[in-house]
Amino acid sequence: xxxxxxxxxxxxxxxxxxxxxxxxxxxxxxxxxxxxxxxxxxxxxxxxxxxxxxxxxxxxxxxxxxxxxxxxxxxxxxxxxxxxxxxxxxxxxxxxxxxxxxxxxxxxxxx
Amino acid sequence: xxxxxxxxxxxxxxxxxxxxxxxxxxxxxxxxxxxxxxxxxxxxxxxxxxxxxxxxxxxxxxxxxxxxxxxxxxxxxxxxxxxxxxxxxxxxxxxxxxxxxxxxxxxxxxxxxxxxxxxxxxxxxxxxxxxxxxxxxx
Numbered sequence: 431x432x433x434x435x436x437x438x439x440x441x442x443x444x445x446x447x448x449x450x451x452x453x454x455x456x457x458x459x460x461x462x463x464x465x466x467x468x469x470x471x472x473x474x475x476x477x478x479x480x481x482x483x484x485x486x487x488x489x490x491x492x493x494x495x496x497x498x499x500x501x502x503x504x505x506x507x508x509x510x511x512x513x514x515x516x517x518x519x520x521x522x523x524x525x526x527x528x529x530x531x532x533x534x535x536x537x538x539x540x541x
Numbered sequence: 542x543x544x545x546x547x548x549x550x551x552x553x554x555x556x557x558x559x560x561x562x563x564x565x566x567x568x569x570x571x572x573x574x575x576x577x578x579x580x581x582x583x584x585x586x587x588x589x590x591x592x593x594x595x596x597x598x599x600x601x602x603x604x605x606x607x608x609x610x611x612x613x614x615x616x617x618x619x620x621x622x623x624x625x626x627x628x629x630x631x632x633x634x635x636x637x638x639x640x641x642x643x644x645x646x647x648x649x650x651x652x653x654x655x656x657x658x659x660x661x662x663x664x665x666x667x668x669x670x671x672x673x674x675x676x677x678x679x
Binding site (some may be wrong): 451452453482484485486488489492495496499500511512513514516517520521522526 | 554557561574575576579580582583586587590637638641642649650652653656657
């Protein structure tokens with residue numbers, strides 16, 4: 431998995447790429463902790479180039495959400511590929527994460 | 542590609558990449574939708590990650606067998622391993638209605654397997670774990 435970090439005002443954008451699984455999820459976990467450590471509290475994760483996620487990847491998202499909530503932060507997801515959306519639903523994640531179709535909409539989600 | 546394939550893996554997590562490639566090839570050859578192929582990959586990944594990570598209590602090499610057979614629009618998958626007896630169908634499930642702050646981390650993998658497969662059946666047979674999964678192919 432690769433990861434590109436950008437900022438847009440107060441929002442930190444993480445553009446993820448590749449697979450989010452048992453081998454790679456730690457990269458995202460470490461990055462989330464780093465961003466939190468810098469006191470940034472608005473995080474947008476862009477899944478546009480993610481082609482695979484498993485429960486380890488999903489677990490890292492939940493951990494990130496829990497950490498952000500503890501610090502009055504917010505986590506927004508966007509651009510999840512259609513074929514993976516159902517797995518977010520059956521994980522109960524569509525109830526707890528704001529999910530938007532693209533980055534533009536995702537940024538508006540912080541307004 | 543034939544309607545049936547048998548793949549053997551070593552009990553190493555890196556082997557799961559090879560299995561994922563095989564599933565992708567099988568799905569492509571038989572015209573599975575991206576959703577179907579992804580869900581099959583996911584189920585095998587979740588089940589075998591558990592077996593490889595927690596099922597063996599020695600340092601030996603063990604073989605895991607995976608058979609996929611497509612018949613009448615249904616994919617039947619069999620997983621065979623000689624790991625410690627473990628019936629994933631009896632594992633505790635996560636409470637997905639619990640508030641985020643208290644939501645327990647874990648148990649999600651097996652939940653996903655049950656949801657994306659139409660049928661999951663476990664047997665312990667001749668010292669081996671045998672898991673039979675069925676998925677209807679759209």
